[in-house]
Amino acid sequence: MLKAVVFKEWLKIRWVFIGMLLINFLVIINTYFNVSNVLKVYSANVYLVKLITYEILFFDDLMYIPLLTGILISVFQFFPEINQKRLKLTFHLPVQESKMLFQMTSIGFISLLLIFLFDTFLLSLVSLNFFPDEVFKSMIITLLPWFFTGFCGYFLITMVFIEPNWTKRVVVTLIGIGLISLFYSGSGYAKFEQSWWMFMAISSLFGVIIYVSAYNFKRGIS
Amino acid sequence: MKNILITRIILALAVILIASIYLPEIFWKITKEEGKSVSIYYSVVKDEFAFIKSDIRGAKYTDQKGNDLTREEFEEIVPLSNYRQLLASGKMPDSIKGKAIIPKEVKLNNFSLRIRPEIINYNLIQLFPLMESQSGRISLELPPDLFRITDRMEFITSLTNQIDEKKSRAFTDALLKEEFQFPAKRIYGNPSTMKPFDEGYFVIDSSNKIYHIKMIQGKPFCVKTSIPQNIQVAYILVSENELREFYSLLITKTSEVYFISYNNYQLIKLPVQDYNYQTDFLMIRGDLFNRQITYYNDNEKVKSLVTDRDYNIVDRYEENLKGNEVSYASLLAPYLFPFELSVDKNTTPMINFYFSFYDLHYLIFSVVLTIVTIIYFRKKHIDISHAVIYYAMVFITGLYGFIAIMCIRDFNNDSNI
Numbered sequence: 361m362l363k364a365v366v367f368k369e370w371l372k373i374r375w376v377f378i379g380m381l382l383i384n385f386l387v388i389i390n391t392y393f394n395v396s397n398v399l400k401v402y403s404a405n406v407y408l409v410k411l412i413t414y415e416i417l418f419f420d421d422l423m424y425i426p427l428l429t430g431i432l433i434s435v436f437q438f439f440p441e442i443n444q445k446r447l448k449l450t451f452h453l454p455v456q457e458s459k460m461l462f463q464m465t466s467i468g469f470i471s472l473l474l475i476f477l478f479d480t481f482l483l484s485l486v487s488l489n490f491f492p493d494e495v496f497k498s499m500i501i502t503l504l505p506w507f508f509t510g511f512c513g514y515f516l517i518t519m520v521f522i523e524p525n526w527t528k529r530v531v532v533t534l535i536g537i538g539l540i541s542l543f544y545s546g547s548g549y550a551k552f553e554q555s556w557w558m559f560m561a562i563s564s565l566f567g568v569i570i571y572v573s574a575y576n577f578k579r580g581i582s
Numbered sequence: 583m584k585n586i587l588i589t590r591i592i593l594a595l596a597v598i599l600i601a602s603i604y605l606p607e608i609f610w611k612i613t614k615e616e617g618k619s620v621s622i623y624y625s626v627v628k629d630e631f632a633f634i635k636s637d638i639r640g641a642k643y644t645d646q647k648g649n650d651l652t653r654e655e656f657e658e659i660v661p662l663s664n665y666r667q668l669l670a671s672g673k674m675p676d677s678i679k680g681k682a683i684i685p686k687e688v689k690l691n692n693f694s695l696r697i698r699p700e701i702i703n704y705n706l707i708q709l710f711p712l713m714e715s716q717s718g719r720i721s722l723e724l725p726p727d728l729f730r731i732t733d734r735m736e737f738i739t740s741l742t743n744q745i746d747e748k749k750s751r752a753f754t755d756a757l758l759k760e761e762f763q764f765p766a767k768r769i770y771g772n773p774s775t776m777k778p779f780d781e782g783y784f785v786i787d788s789s790n791k792i793y794h795i796k797m798i799q800g801k802p803f804c805v806k807t808s809i810p811q812n813i814q815v816a817y818i819l820v821s822e823n824e825l826r827e828f829y830s831l832l833i834t835k836t837s838e839v840y841f842i843s844y845n846n847y848q849l850i851k852l853p854v855q856d857y858n859y860q861t862d863f864l865m866i867r868g869d870l871f872n873r874q875i876t877y878y879n880d881n882e883k884v885k886s887l888v889t890d891r892d893y894n895i896v897d898r899y900e901e902n903l904k905g906n907e908v909s910y911a912s913l914l915a916p917y918l919f920p921f922e923l924s925v926d927k928n929t930t931p932m933i934n935f936y937f938s939f940y941d942l943h944y945l946i947f948s949v950v951l952t953i954v955t956i957i958y959f960r961k962k963h964i965d966i967s968h969a970v971i972y973y974a975m976v977f978i979t980g981l982y983g984f985i986a987i988m989c990i991r992d993f994n995n996d997s998n999i
Contacts, residue, residue: 404740405711405726409773412707412728492738494707494730531597531989538600545925546933550705555925555934562599569593575586576992 362463369437369467376436377471380429384422384475388482391419395490408491415548419483419499426510427540429475433468434517442521461522461574465567468514476507498549504556505543508563512540515566523573532573539566590990591971597986598979599923605981606915606922613911622886622899625659626678626871631886631899632660646899662688662869679871688870693823695831695866699929702817702833702859709738711773713780715796715803722775725797729753731766731785735795753795756802763789770818770830777822781829784818784842792818794829794847807847816859818842831866833859839875853887853895861929872896878903916940917947920980948980955987964993 395418398407410416417423480503487496516536523529543559546552552559621634630646634656643656657664658673665688668674677683709728717723727737727746734754737746757764764787771783782796782803792809795802814835821830828841832849837859841850852875857864863878873893876886882904888897921939955976959969972993976983 403726405724405728408709408728408740409711409724412709413773415706490743492709492728492730492743494709498707525992527991528989535596535600535989538604539596542603542925546931548931549707551931551933553705554932558935562596565592565596568589569596571589572586572593572990575589 365460365463366467369464372440373433373437373468373471376432377475380432381475381478384425384429384479385482387421387425388419388479388486391421391483392486394418394421395486399490404490408495411491411495417502417549419486419503422479422483422503423506423544424509426472426476426479426506427513430472430510430513431517433471434514434521437464437468438518438521457574457578458571461571465515465518465570468518469511469567472510472514476510479503479507495549501550501553501556505552505559508559509540509543511563512536512543512566515570516540519570519573522570522577524577528573528576532569536566539563587968590993591975594972594975594983594986594990597989598975598982601982601985602919602921602923602979603925605985606919607924609911609915609918613909615909615911618903620884620901620903622874622876622884623660623663623867624872624874624886624888624897626662626869627659627675629897631888631897632656662692662871663867665689665692681870683870690824691868691870693821693825693866693868695819695821695864697817697819697831697833697859697864699860699862700931701819703930703932705932708769710769710771710783712737712782712795712797713773713775714798714800715780715782716798722777722780724775731757731764731769733764753802753804756804757793757795760793760804760806761791762793762804762806763787763791768815768818770820772820772822778824779822781820781822784820784830786815790814792847805847807842809842809847809849813849825868833864835859839864850893852893853889856885916943918944918981920944920948920978920982944980948977951980951984952977955984958987959993962993968993 411418480500483499483503484496487499513536516532519532519536520529523532539562616638618635618637621636623632623634624630625632625645628645632646632651633644635642635644641653643651643653645651645659651659654671654673657667661668661675661678661683665674665685669685674685675683709730711724711727712729713722713725726741727739727749729735729737735750735757737749737753738744739746767786767788767790769783769785772781780796782794784807785793785795787793790811790813792807792813792815794805794807797803809832813832815832816835816837817833819831819833826844828843828850829847830842832840832842834840837854837857839852839854839857841852842848843850852866852873854864854875854877857877858879861880865876865878867874867876871891873889873891874886875889876884878884882902884901884903886899887895889895919940921937924936924938925933927936952973955973956969959972972983972987976987979986
């Protein structure tokens with residue numbers, strides 16, 4: 361059964377996965393050329409001192425891409441389910457709906473994780489190529505909350521699709537927007553240095569809340 | 583789905599979390615009052631304080647007795663801070679307190695230092711440019727490399743991103759000769775080229791000794807200072823000033839404030855009391871006659887001390903900035919909200935969860951909301967064993983908990999799952 365679910369989910373998201381992987385790749389390539397071109401015009405020491413003193417994020421083009429990635433993967437994964445009324449059928453299979461939902465969202469979650477690992481790997485190459493290790497470490501901590509928005513965006517949209525009650529959809533959306541906005545607080549490098557793990561814990565709680573919507577869906581509350 | 587109860591509680595907690603961040607934020611945004619500020623000066627002419635009180639309507643100049651002054655009158659009683667304007671208008675006195683006033687000397691002795699808690703709590707990337715201190719040039723220039731002090735002192739050439747081994751070895755050896763214990767705990771400097779000269783960095787080694795590091799004609803200058811090892815440094819503000827009376831301002835973790843003097847790094851203690859580096863904005867002004875130390879506590883209280891050049895207190899001033907006026911919003915907030923959560927605050931750039939509890943006034947509203955919740959659950963015929971956790975939630979978290987209940991609304995059938 362698990363194999364079948366994985367295959368079915370992969371069929372739905374494979375093109376958006378590849379597409380978003382490509383978009384993430386292009387944004388990072390753009391970042392690479394931006395830095396490389398700046399270093400062709402300005403002297404490296406002046407740029408680096410400015411980057412540190414004024415906390416210029418050389419990779420800020422990527423800021424909203426993880427969120428967009430999370431949202432689109434969820435749309436491609438769950439919109440067909442709702443639109444073609446397949447989810448009701450899926451939840452009536454002889455597997456508990458929470459288990460089924462866990463398997464389905466795991467596919468989306470792993471896809472996002474792979475894309476974000478790919479981003480981290482590419483940006484690490486850019487950072488380590490041009491800048492000392494300290495910039496790389498600060499970059500990783502700066503990136504983390506942006507990646508969390510990707511996961512939160514994914515769970516939020518999934519919840520909005522699954523939730524049968526419109527009022528609750530609005531409530532969930534408000535909670536989601538409120539939560540996601542927090543991840544964009546502050547400016548500069550590594551401002552989540554002391555708290556990223558708390559934000560990670562909150563993101564994972566968001567992944568749990570989804571089961572309330574699944575439960576409502578199964579019972580057909582609207 | 584036996585865990586649906588736990589999941590619902592998590593949903594409720596998420597609502598409480600978001601509500602406790604955004605509701606107070608919206609409340610304070612709606613009830614925001616006009617901003618007022620006061621700048622405190624010391625008049626060497628009248629030997630008393632003088633003020634510029636500003637709000638959205640403009641600035642008001644007064645003396646310590648509260649008499650209104652024109653801008654020109656104010657400038658005349660605070661001549662050293664306004665010497666350029668007074669020179670331009672020909673109103674600069676020839677002498678003050680029997681001392682002849684020479685504009686060059688006034689300029690040399692005037693300085694101003696400011697430290698906000700936000701600067702102290704900053705987490706800048708730990709890479710620093712070490713400028714040439716005696717290049718023979720008029721203006722300072724950035725070096726081609728940045729340094730770090732980990733298990734040795736390393737210079738990384740920015741263009742190649744490679745370590746300059748020769749320079750790194752020279753500085754590491756110079757530090758080892760001074761018994762520096764790697765790695766550095768903190769590095770403080772002023773990496774700006776917009777200053778008259780460069781004094782390099784004050785560095786705390788792993789055994790809490792404070793070193794002075796700079797580069798003189800390409801060679802390392804590393805000195806173990808005489809600053810006691812037991813001083814717990816919170817921040818060092820390096821500020822190069824032509825007066826060359828002090829290298830920097832040192833603030834300890836117990837909120838004591840010192841100058842690190844040019845006299846063999848001897849510490850000069852400033853007579854501040856009740857200053858808190860985590861919350862207060864500190865400003866130090868100096869002129870030919872005095873030093874004025876002013877600190878603002880969260881825009882509520884301001885204290886100002888004036889000392890002579892030997893740091894003996896000459897005069898002091900204290901004011902409650904909010905006066906006796908209490909806004910309706912600040913009276914209402916403790917009744918509405920049990921606590922406030924925010925991810926940022928103005929004393930630090932770091933993002934975290936900052937919790938502030940008002941007082942127990944919220945319990946009045948909380949009890950009312952709990953009663954409403956009980957009635958609501960009764961009407962829905964929800965079993966008391968399931969409902970009691972939600973009652974507790976509303977009682978403890980007040981308005982936030984009630985909003986969470988209203989968001990979830992559906993509590994049925996838990997026992998049948």
